[in-house]
Amino acid sequence: MKIFKDIWQGAEACAHGAMKAGLDFFAGYPITPSTEVAEHLSNLLPKKGKTFIQMEDEIASIVAIVGASMAGAKAMTATSGPGFSLMQEGIGYACMVEAPIVICNVMRGGPSTGLPTKVSQGDVMQAKWGTHGDHPSIVLSPASVQEMYDMTIQAFNLAERFRNPVILLTDETITHMREKIEFDTEATPTLINRTYPSSKENYQPYGQLIDDVPVMANLGDGYGTSITALSHLSDGFQTADYQVSRDLIERLSRKVDKHAKDLFELEVWNGDAPTMIVCYGISARTVQALMARENHPNVGMIRLKTLFPFHDESLWEKVKHAHHIIVPELNLGQIYLEVQRTVGHRIPVSLLSKTGGNLINPDELSNEIERISKHAR
């Protein structure tokens, strides 16, 4: 065991995590506040003989990583706000052709150009529903520089396992702040790789499924792989057949959603408390800061490490004892709606919302806790 310790920026941790996961290909376009991820990778990738390319826009970047992935690469991009909006069509394409890719979206103030240098959590529902049509979503939410490293590796593993895009949904503050990082340089993290067909005989790109995930050859292997984002048959050729199309759309979501319970990771502090704060990402740091500063025996925290797939029963199990739930978010209420939907009929849920580019101050959270406890009395 050889422990490496350093102070890293979040973007740097993401880049190193991607390299550790076996990144072969990065395509991106400069945008604040995600650019540092690209800058680090433009340095790291060529040294390993791997590919970095700065594309002409975000649309080209997202489809390039899909193309690279279908040719066998572990591929990723990093972007923010307006760039993430431009990428939505390509994310849907990746869902439909079943391309394993990782997208790091660094949330900044929106809508539109908004607040390029300031923090936000306004893209949560876009990460889930941004592209058109029903599709599976896997969205991870790091709350520290250490998690920027660990969750980037996890994102690649999930992308490869499910042959689906995985969104590392981070924010300006987690990406720009510097804090301690620590890992064992001699240990190899568990890396999952997609399954390749064992023989060319009777090969069809979508013909062999393992747990609803297709076993595909790479473009360029000469297997006759045929890919389209039109509704398609198992040989990859387009069809408008009702039953085939329906089966395809249902399988795409099912392959992820049936594992929702395992995928939905939570961190719980003081889990028996009557007031539970359900939080994620940078807003969880406000909760942690308050709890480190003051003794709040009646307050607990549930931090969502996975935002989607959202597993209702898991959340319910963790909060069913509570008298009140607070959801602090840097938006006008997005995960709040998920929590409302899941437990709102049984337990009152209040939103502590902040927009405009500043973090929620621990005092503001403390006041909200105080307000609720008075109200309860």
Added chain:
Amino acid sequence: MRGEKYLNNDRIPSIWCPGCGNGIVLHAMLTALEDLNINTEDLVFVSGIGCSSRSSTYTIFDNIHTLHGRAIPIATAIKLMRPDKKVVIMSGDGDALAIGGNHLIHAARRNMDLTLIIFNNSIYGMTGGQVSPLTPSGKKGTTATQGTIEEQFDTVKLLAGAGASYVARSGTYYFQATVKYMKKALSRQGFSAIEVFTQCPIYFGRLNQFKTPAQMMLWQKENMILKEKAEKMSPEELSGKILIGEFVEEDRMSYIQKKELKLKEICKP
């Protein structure tokens, strides 16, 4: 028929209308590939969205039918991952020059090792006959029922200006020349592009007073002038004519060649 061995017969008949020229362009490509003895392991077809973009799916080569306008960046990535393979893009005038225009000029600028075939039917066929950036001024489409007032791109000048290292123009009437240019493009490194005029009798023809597909091909015969011949003609004689032939043929370092050199420099043992 030359090139027939590369056709995926399970997927024929195609979606193309009777009299459409797209089959001639695909036939020219498959003929060029057979003449060059290309194996199915040696090449990947990439296409966007539109009538012409379906062509890649009718072959037995590895193929990827992508998003509208996005064939070029996807092909770029595939080439970067598989530099040992030929990567050929089958695209249309709307796909390559309207929605995909930005990707087109940047692939040319990079001199990316790709071969691009632009099927120019001067109209959006798949969606039913709307004007495109290659619809000639004054011609009609369902979104310009009185004739378009817009000007068209000169694809050759655009690509030459953007940095493509091989640019040619042909038409379905000139099958042998089209095959010849395709063979040359496929044998080169860097960015090569061929604009091939192809007839759309159902939409462009019907809206613009062409009575038959054959009449549209004869129009090519009468109005396309070989570049070398045009040099000896007066501006009056050339008015309304379309120049065909090879316009750019430069031996410059391609992106892949530069990348390999750079990696050698960076990854010194």
